[in-house]
Amino acid sequence: MRNLRGNRNFIALLTAQLVSSLGDWSTSIVIPVLLYKYTGNSATTAVLMLCRFLPALLANWIIRGLQLRFLNPVAIMRVMDLIRMLLFPIFIVATAPWHFYVLTFVTYLCSAVAKPCSLSVVKLCCESDDLASANNLLGAGQNLLMLIGPLIGGILYASRGAAFVLVLNSATFLVSFLILLRVKVAHSGPANSAEEAWGRHGLYRDVLRLARSYPQIVLFIVVDAVSGFAFGALNTLIPAGVQLRFHNSAFIYSALLSSLTGGMLIGNMVFQRWFIRFKLLRVYLVATSVALVFFLLSGLATMAALAAVFLAIVGLCNSMQDVVLATSVQAAVEDIRGLTTVFAISESLAAVSVVVSSALLAVLLQKVSVTTLTILVFALATGGCVVYCLLHRRALAT
Structure with a gap:
């Protein structure tokens, strides 16, 4: 610092x-x-x-x-x-x-x-x-x-x-x-042939190169996108849940969003104070797991104060995820053209996750309760992360 x-x-x-x-x-x-x-x-x-x-x-x-x-x-x-x-x-x-x-x-x-x-x-x-x-x-x-x-x-x-x-x-x-x-x-x-290779042969080639050369970075990016399916769902679940469960819904909705954002800011402070010295992959996986659990709890909470606390913890973990992901990619990818490409791929996958989850839940809310959808999204996101990590245990060990 x-x-x-x-x-x-x-x-x-x-x-x-x-x-x-x-x-x-x-x-x-x-x-x-x-x-x-x-x-x-x-x-x-x-x-x-x-x-x-x-x-x-x-x-x-x-x-x-x-x-x-x-x-x-x-x-x-x-x-x-x-x-x-x-x-x-x-x-x-x-x-x-x-x-x-x-x-x-x-x-x-x-x-x-x-x-x-x-x-x-x-x-x-x-x-x-x-x-x-x-x-x-x-x-x-x-x-x-x-x-x-x-x-x-x-x-x-x-x-x-x-x-x-x-x-x-x-x-x-x-x-x-x-x-x-x-x-x-x-x-x-471009300073060398490695840098020139990035971006010159199509996005498909870049993705293949990323998967072949940086398996642990791919693990970070995939887990980020899969868990992001749950966190993106908050765009739909929070307003729907607030309207169904609480009076004075406009005030509570703004309070819950502030709790989520405030938790993200606290997460930056907590990371710098206590977690920066730990192995980044371990911090990332723990933060992702905790965030998913409290995502589930926030969707099941019947008290606004509890929902606010749970969402603050989700935000806290999300901010640590962002820092660890960025730092890990920067440390692994040497050339700048490749680094920028990898970050762009990561952002694209995260955007797909958010758009798909928000749109899908907006449709399903017409037929399925908020509680059921929260449990379903939690199960899909958590299951997807666990299955991918089990299938790529070598990346976890590197």
Whole structure:
């Protein structure tokens, strides 16, 4: 941690991420409110949420194309910041639902491209012993802004209007771009044949290479996607369960979401204080197991306070999962093009898991109770993780 304080490249990266995330999370509540204001139809906001998840499926192809043009991860992040800086003010004049859908899809596509790049830049900026602390700091900053950003956005929206919040978000991306100009990394393009192999022969070849060369990393990614089926289901199960079980559902729903996000922030503190010294794979598997158990308990809880505590523990474990996954991939994959590709594949699989679970449960809720669905999702996610780990015991032993 002490080494990071004097690491100018990492401090610049961290600052840029915090500034842009503040604007992003501030507008996360404003754009759905604007859309509902124009349409009066809650179904349009559901489509908007879909437009936030789907771009991660395409991020890998965008990254591959940009890397083949010899753009390093920092340069790609700068391009994504400039695009978002230009797009967010257009929301001010958007009036039709499809305007919001297109703008949301493109801005979140930029975010989906920038995230794998930022994780690759961490490896370029930091020594191997500092990777876990660096990822944890980035995660803590993101989780803090996820917690307070919507509140700030709501206050600014109520006092200054939507246009002010959207222009402010645009300005944060300009500031982020300027800060990223200070990040100087050695990597400027493909340096050897190994790097050139990544991204030049199609996604299928990249996935095969990943499976053959990094079996333990594949285990991390697959378990993350399979367990993510349960955690993605929370998008559907929490609001449905709150409406069925509790009075004053709007307040309790917001309280449960705050508990989940607050737990993620606490998880970063707990990881840095107690778990950073342990073997990463062990921490990951324990965190995943505990998160799945408390996911089940949160879905069965009949008291709002208990559900909030259980969801906080889920969030705590989820944040540790994220840090361990990022650190493990950074430590295993040497070349930067391959590293960015692996992160993009991981993000795509996680997005598929969330979209499938959310859509499937939205349909099943018409016929199956929340309690039954919670148990079913827990069984599928836990069983899938256990079966995959048993089939790949060698990866666990490496």
